[in-house]
Amino acid sequence: MKNQEETLEEWCRTLLQAFELEDTQIDIDGVLSLAGVAAHSVVRPAAPLTTFVAGLAAGLAAGSGQADQKTSMDAAMALARKLSKEYTAAEPGTAESGAVGSGTAETDAG
Template identity: 75%
Template sequence: MKSQDETLEDWCRALLQALELEDVDVDINEVLGLAGVAAHSIVRPAAPLTTFIAGFAAGLASGSGQAPDDASMRAAMAVARKLAKDYGASEASGA
């Protein structure tokens, strides 16, 4: 029986292949970490929404030539992570 990590790696590889993105390197742990921050800082359904929007922004930045794929993804995820943490903190303080 495959572990959860193996299953996620297999799924990621299959999805990338189906979308003709075999050359894209996905850091699964980073994506899941961002999802965790969004889920705990905002509300649980913010996790997939946040990761989708960050990925979309990274794709636009990369596709327009603003930055290479890896830099685009790191930047978009960093913005999303900081915003989620700040949003969660301001909501907790009642601001």
């Protein structure tokens, strides 16, 4: 019986082959880590949404020639991680809500 890591690696290869992206290197642990940060910092369903949007952004950047694939993926995942950590799921009307991406949010956690 395959363990989770083996299953994820096999599934990733299957997806890459289906999309004709066999030469693309995926940092599975990095993607899962980003998903975990989004799930715990925002809400659980933010995990797949965050990883999808980061992947889309990376693909568009690489496809337009802004950067190579690895650089594009690393940058997109880093930005998504940063935004996820800064996000506050505070109730509307509190001082913390709406601070995402404004550059003015202060966080206590490091």
